[in-house]
Amino acid sequence: MRTTSVGVFKIATKGPGDVSGLMRLIQQGTIDASSILAILGKTEGNGGVNDFTREYAVAALCNALAPKLALTPEAVEQRIAFVMSGGTEGVLSPHLTVFTRQQVETPPAGIAGKRLSIGMAQTRDFLPEELGRSAQIGETARAVEAAMADAGISDAADVHFVQIKCPLLTSERVEAATARGHKTATISAYSSMAYSRGASALGVAVALGEIASDIRDEDVLRRYDLFSKVASTSSGIELMHNVVIVLGNSGTSASEFEIGRAVMSDAIDAAAVTEALDSVGLGKQPEAGCELVNVFAKAEASPDGTVRGLRHTMLEDTDISSTRHARAAVGGLIAGLAGTSAVYVSGGAEHQGPAGGGPVAVIARLSG
Template identity: 45%
Template sequence: MRASVHRLGMAHPGDLSQLAALFDAGTLDPRHVCAVIGKTEGNGGVNDFTRGYFTLAFSALLAERSGRPRAEILDSVPCVLSGGTEGVLSPHYLVFAREAVEVAPVTGQKRLAIGVAFSPAMPPEQVGCRAHVDLVVAAVQQAMADAGIDDPADVHFVQVKAPCVTAARAQEAAARGAAVLTAESGRSMAYARVAGAFGVALALGDAPAARLTEDAMFRDYDLQSDRASISSGVEVACNEVILLGNSAGWSGDLAIAHRPMADALDIGGVSAVLGDLGLAAAPQLSAADAARIHGVLVKCEPDRRGALRGNRHTMLDDTDINAQRHIRGAVGGLVAGIIGDGRIFVSGGAEHQGPDGGGLIAVIARV
């Protein structure tokens, strides 16, 4: 197998012109597209419909070009969008593709491997609960098998898009005599992220299974996975999983590396992950090295203790701008300054995803 990753810009959330151009030129076969991760210019909240707008446009284009029914594409090609391109962040999307090739993998070298999976649809009363965690565990294991990865150590990034509870979904559950964990949509998204993070940690062995309980959610922040990136939204009803790692069974010229980010100022963590791929930031990547990068994926979180390296921050107390928008802009600026490119996937809400008050970074590059 061989993986490819195309990083494409967009003029608006429904703009797929760059992807269409790849199809037209024969550079990318639409039948090989297996997943998408992208940043849209919405607010990132419950009512951020830019994510659904992009998904609609993407599935329509892929259906047209591949000859597959749109419903089949929606059920088999994860399309994970994160809203919010604050500051220097640029709206863009990563198109992941894989194809069977006759070229043998290089002995002793591991290359980018991609796996995808979908959990069964979840009733709203399961969001954020143990049943949610277990569904993510099973989906991550399925994605590993889909990627042909046996060793969890070879997994570097797991993106999960989880459903959340809306007012309508809460009412539907109540009509059946079921109770949701929380009917507040924003809080539901947070619980979904934590359930996803616990599921990834369990599947990959990143934390002791006995400690990954519902009681530990939002309490024991030592429990985390620095390979988990979890988003939640109204546009999905199941858990969509995109798993990225390196495998000796794959060929091509791409590889992925990841590092935890200790906090929002951890420039060292960014430089370290670049170094893992043979890229040197001094202090910014050269144009030649920057051109080797095919994707940058970041999770971040405003420190819940209200201080950053001993100094007070006001992100949590700003009633005008949501804290997640603050942190996306801040960390996005830091990483973009090093990479020299604003096309960075930066997602907030990193509870139990990387160190408390920090997060993670993963980079895909030509090696």
């Protein structure tokens, strides 16, 4: 069985097109461009349908990496999994998290137990009428299983975070479906983001055995008792398939890093964040040799309009969308507990954790 070494690098950015930090690490030899498997980023757009900072960031990265890999920018986008999450409200700081993976002959001294592993897979392109429905759920489940195999993870309990970039509907895509005699789950581009995120999350839950596989179309965005504890899904206009990244711990990994997790029950669940930090030795009394790399979390305004019995106005604000409120609230909570505002908090947690809550995962570097 192959042994892999996974690297994780967090890089601050000055804007969605800023690739200078990544290029500097490549030039210094800290990162081997050929080993980059995935890049997750937070960009300072609005996180909505018209958030073009996501596409801009991917284009900038592909153009910068193309000569390093002797590929066209289009080929770079096929080779590396890019997931850009728009929206850095409140204290959230724009940044990139770069994941590398290389095969090693002999594990370094001091590496023992299960360590961070990463795997990637993609679904086929979806038809507009398949978004938010069972077709997207089933294809996502298969892609998660393929990504687990790619990561060398056989036990679902070792999967701690599944990041997915999924499509959304546009007026043109809705019209194309209608012309073929099909109805889409919604005709609203903004609402389609939630449908796509929700179906993708349910696909993760099916793949990991968190829920049964007999999900109906009408369960999406209705059966909130059905959810995944590790799914994080983000919609974008720039693709028509799902990109799936599985993060977990594996005995086949010789990485310096480890990932742990917990599940927030609501937007102010500090105990869950502390539990996730503690799972990798970074709790109230950090273990020697443990260093925080990044925190990944989902945020959502509770659908019943309350947090622990108290009314909130996130769902009623016509000036600012609820996902932006949620990112700011959860981002501030996690930043305060983690001691850094450069954390990856994504809005819209449909079927990602319990209603109003969401998964939170932490990656730490271990000294041995």
